[in-house]
Amino acid sequence: MWFSTSITIISFLLAINFLSNVQSQTCSGNPTDHCDTEALMSTYKLHYFNGRGRAEVSRLIFAAAGQKFEDIRYESSQWPSHKSEMPLGQMPVLEFDGIKLPQSLSIARFLAKQFNLAGKDNLEQAKVDTVVDTMVDGMAKFGPIRREVDEVKRQADMQKFLVDELPKHMQNLEILANAYSNGGLFFVGNHLTWCDLFVYDMLENILHVDSSFLSRYSWLQRNRQEVEQQPNIAAYLKSRSQTSF
């Protein structure tokens, strides 16, 4: 009887410890914890210009997660009167439960962790980040060329970018996919993460300039198709605003 009572008390204490452990979990960015409900019930406002630009990867993350958000878009003429409302006088800015976060990639990574699209653990998250950073490297010269106002120079620079610069970065992306995808059609761990959405969005800009370049990179092409076929993404792409950038 003494033994049984002791076991009961010890077991009770362990059980109480277990339950309090569950209740004290908070939304940490670890996709295996139980914060999904909290993340989904929070309020998200995304401030940006009326274009895809640097905000679109976050919109794609919201779409993939099936998460409602306030998509606040400013026309260029409205921007001067709102600039001072943004922490660094620039956009995108995410307003999350009243806190304002600037920097497009930080915003996207934060949202991806909220909605389990950042990688299942720290190592997967690092692999996802390497894909994102490699895509960023690939786009470093693209933006300035696109903004070049001298039409002749812009066309010459763009041609040079497509022939001399881009292939190296596309090959790098395929090398990472080969190393991290587990043989699947998503970059990391055989499941959708935000690096698939980021690459999808960035490559769209290049496809507007050269609609066929991706045919030389069969894995990237199939990854793109796989992203487009995700039901939430397909629905979003069909319904999203058509904008000039």
Place this chain on the structure above:
Amino acid sequence: MWFSTSITIISFLLAINFLSNVQSQTCSGNPTDHCDTEALMSTYKLHYFNGRGRAEVSRLIFAAAGQKFEDIRYESSQWPSHKSEMPLGQMPVLEFDGIKLPQSLSIARFLAKQFNLAGKDNLEQAKVDTVVDTMVDGMAKFGPIRREVDEVKRQADMQKFLVDELPKHMQNLEILANAYSNGGLFFVGNHLTWCDLFVYDMLENILHVDSSFLSRYSWLQRNRQEVEQQPNIAAYLKSRSQTSF
């Protein structure tokens, strides 16, 4: 008796559930979980040139965490015969339990999460990331100027950078510190994170060019002193290799 036995069985099941829950935890990048021992017992090899460069922030993270790692440094003459060993033919590369990760910021973020220097939860991690990205913005034009071979052009461009470009970014860093530091001397949440180490390392490059510029940014100056006074960092700074970059 029936009631007591049932309670015992239920309590036992809950206790077993609790214990298996603890044992199945993996190192997720969430600093509140119990992966510290695992992270500390893993093997880390950092491959880079014999310089601070893009690897130094990771070395500072290892130092702050008191974590041993293999600091593999290549002289320029050795690099061609090792280039093909790196996933993207570039460094730094972190070898973690046999897996090779490229991209300096992805490596640093991964290590910071391993050693509880990335922010306590997803929102803090996002704030840390915004500081890092804002520092990256500030350094975007610095690297190319430093590598300019025309001495006269380099000096003129550097002067222009220091006067016209840098102040905006330094002010942006202080704005973020004001918003995220909770009134303390670290950028986020009143405790050391890897963004303090990253800013410390980046500003060192600018201080080599203009040793006094930081006197105009009192918070940044005090943050720098605070970082330098961390015992593990102080010991590392005293003992590290003196290299030309």
